[in-house]
Amino acid sequence: MTGSAQADGRDASDRTAGRSADPDRSPVANADVCVVGAGPAGTLVADRLAGRDHEVVVLDAGPRFDETERVERMEKAIRPAFSRPDVWDVGGDRDAYESVGDRHYPLNRTRVKGIGGSTLHWQGMVMRLHEADFASASERGVGANWPIEYSDLRPYYAEAETGIGVAGADDNPFAPPREEPFPMPAFPPSYSDSLFAEACEALEISMHSVPNARNSEGYDGRSACQGYGSCRPVCPSGAKYDGSVHAETAAAKGATVIDRAPVQRLEHTTDRIEAAVFATPDGTEHRQEAETFVVAAGGVETPRLLLLSDSEHYPDGLANSSGAVGRYFMDHVFAGAGGVLEEPTRQNHVGFLTSESHQFYDEADERIAPFKLEFFNFAGPSPVGIALTGEDWGDDLLERIRAEYGNHVTVGALVETLPQAENRVALHPDRTDDHGNPVPEIHWSIDDRAKRTIERANEVQHEILDELGASERWTQGVEGTVPTNHHMGTTRMGSDPSASVVNSSLRTHDLENCWIASSSVFPTAGAMNPTLTIGALALKAADHVDAAL
Numbered sequence: 001m002t003g004s005a006q007a008d009g010r011d012a013s014d015r016t017a018g019r020s021a022d023p024d025r026s027p028v029a030n031a032d033v034c035v036v037g038a039g040p041a042g043t044l045v046a047d048r049l050a051g052r053d054h055e056v057v058v059l060d061a062g063p064r065f066d067e068t069e070r071v072e073r074m075e076k077a078i079r080p081a082f083s084r085p086d087v088w089d090v091g092g093d094r095d096a097y098e099s100v101g102d103r104h105y106p107l108n109r110t111r112v113k114g115i116g117g118s119t120l121h122w123q124g125m126v127m128r129l130h131e132a133d134f135a136s137a138s139e140r141g142v143g144a145n146w147p148i149e150y151s152d153l154r155p156y157y158a159e160a161e162t163g164i165g166v167a168g169a170d171d172n173p174f175a176p177p178r179e180e181p182f183p184m185p186a187f188p189p190s191y192s193d194s195l196f197a198e199a200c201e202a203l204e205i206s207m208h209s210v211p212n213a214r215n216s217e218g219y220d221g222r223s224a225c226q227g228y229g230s231c232r233p234v235c236p237s238g239a240k241y242d243g244s245v246h247a248e249t250a251a252a253k254g255a256t257v258i259d260r261a262p263v264q265r266l267e268h269t270t271d272r273i274e275a276a277v278f279a280t281p282d283g284t285e286h287r288q289e290a291e292t293f294v295v296a297a298g299g300v301e302t303p304r305l306l307l308l309s310d311s312e313h314y315p316d317g318l319a320n321s322s323g324a325v326g327r328y329f330m331d332h333v334f335a336g337a338g339g340v341l342e343e344p345t346r347q348n349h350v351g352f353l354t355s356e357s358h359q360f361y362d363e364a365d366e367r368i369a370p371f372k373l374e375f376f377n378f379a380g381p382s383p384v385g386i387a388l389t390g391e392d393w394g395d396d397l398l399e400r401i402r403a404e405y406g407n408h409v410t411v412g413a414l415v416e417t418l419p420q421a422e423n424r425v426a427l428h429p430d431r432t433d434d435h436g437n438p439v440p441e442i443h444w445s446i447d448d449r450a451k452r453t454i455e456r457a458n459e460v461q462h463e464i465l466d467e468l469g470a471s472e473r474w475t476q477g478v479e480g481t482v483p484t485n486h487h488m489g490t491t492r493m494g495s496d497p498s499a500s501v502v503n504s505s506l507r508t509h510d511l512e513n514c515w516i517a518s519s520s521v522f523p524t525a526g527a528m529n530p531t532l533t534i535g536a537l538a539l540k541a542a543d544h545v546d547a548a549l
């Protein structure tokens with residue numbers, strides 16, 4: 001990086017929130033809050049604080065994607081030759097990383113850098129953690145207790161559901177208590193759900209709807225789902241929520257959202273952050289000063305930025321007097337099984353999940369982790385995918401496609417992994433990114449309890465497939481398991497400053513004006529997709545920042 005750090009602040013009223021071809025990326029004068037990261041966490045914080053008349057500036061490393069290009073991105077996504085990170089321009093020196101440890105961690109498949117963050121290509125399943133997830137050490141004998149309870153987060157969960165726009169039904173007998181109705185009705189169960197339902201009834205396994213961050217009817221100025229089925233990695237219609245929604249509303253309330261502005265380091269004294277130093281595409285660096293800072297750069301870049309901001313005060317990285325920054329990295333792991341039925345399953349009409357089961361979730365203990373079952377609506381290989389696997393042409397190929405397409409079933413499961421200090425995000429000793437900063441080095445392994453749970457989930461999945469009479473069976477077990485794109489634990493929350501990074505107000509123990517909004521604060525992972533909890537915690541963090549200003 002060449003160029004010098006500048007403090008050339010302007011008034012927010014001078015700007016157009018980064019919309020013009022050559023937007024003004026200079027810092028905002030007299031900012032109350034600087035948010036680093038414009039994923040759902042950062043934009044929910046920005047939206048709330050801008051709505052309370054604070055001067056808010058949001059800095060994001062990636063671009064502001066043009067909504068009109070989403071159809072082109074969808075077209076890229078459905079070509080079998082195109083890799084998923086390319087669809088959102090992830091990769092190259094900017095996004096270089098190293099994975100070491102027992103298992104490879106495919107980081108660039110699991111994130112997007114840009115306004116909206118990783119929700120641009122997420123699935124959009126949004127459920128609350130269960131009450132016992134907040135007290136894993138006491139209730140299950142492993143992991144850690146959170147310093148807050150479900151009841152502390154409950155009102156924020158409701159607000160996050162309204163803000164994001166969740167389609168759901170109160171039909172899950174295992175879900176934690178809720179009083180508020182979901183903002184939109186649930187999507188109806190798919191046809192293949194009805195096949196699973198018969199098998200599950202015979203096995204006494206309850207199925208229920210999936211709360212979805214996609215519009216089952218028009219909501220908040222966005223249209224109802226059009227059924228394109230390409231939700232992951234791109235929803236061309238905007239019916240699926242992503243963080244750019246709150247970037248827009250925050251900007252409409254006066255926040256300044258600056259894209260292509262990767263924060264290089266956080267300048268600080270012993271107890272306060274003074275400025276976020278960010279780079280701009282013209283090769284210069286700027287200093288964004290503010291009263292308060294909220295780091296919301298996701299579960300990997302948040303600890304990395306703190307580690308990159310080391311100083312003589314904090315030689316091991318900022319906010320890291322506990323030594324926990326970057327440690328206890330967690331993801332969920334996937335267990336799956338599938339097969340083929342002698343009838344069409346018709347899932348190709350639905351691109352997301354409509355049914356799951358939390359039946360086994362609260363049986364978790366020291367030996368077996370919480371897990372939930374997911375009934376997939378994916379129809380197996382597409383006709384193009386089938387065509388690419390054989391040597392046949394013409395009528396032979398057509399016959400094979402007819403025989404192989406649209407009759408597959410899959411039952412998946414998300415499984416909790418435990419927080420382990422040796423699983424971590426560190427700085428790579430040699431390799432650097434396009435700004436000369438050490439890239440993240442991911443150390444990842446899977447604990448024995450998670451492995452046992454994958455086997456247990458596979459057992460249940462096989463019982464369901466037996467009941468369905470599925471043939472040509474496959475299993476994704478301990479060896480073939482993969483992480484599920486949920487980065488957690490790397491700046492954990494706790495009441496003991498010697499063992500955690502943030503307190504129950506999401507403020508760092510070490511710095512009086514620095515909060516973190518991210519799944520990086522999760523002390524344990526649970527086995528629920530994390531983003532609704534991220535949203536609830538972000539709104540809670542925003543209230544604490546508001547109170548401090």
Ligand SMILES: Cc1cc2nc3c(=O)[nH]c(=O)nc-3n(C[C@H](O)[C@H](O)[C@H](O)COP(=O)(O)OP(=O)(O)OC[C@H]3O[C@@H](n4cnc5c(N)ncnc54)[C@H](O)[C@@H]3O)c2cc1C
Nearest residue numbers: 037039040041061113117118123124125263298301529531
């Ligand atoms: C394929 C896929 C499917 C998923 N499905 C689900 C699902 O069904 N349900 C669910 O709950 N979750 C799901 N997730 C996870 C979900 O996307 C994340 O939990 C969520 O996006 C995290 O939000 P965040 O705001 O904390 O971080 P992110 O969304 O990662 O946003 C962080 C932002 O910070 C920016 N940033 C990073 N470093 C810097 C820096 N130094 N300076 C400035 N900006 C920076 C990045 O550019 C990015 O925009 C899925 C993820 C993937 C990849």
Ligand code: SF4
Nearest residue numbers: 225226228229231235
């Ligand atoms: S199925 Fe719905 S949410 Fe998914 S891409 Fe299509 S319109 Fe978007």
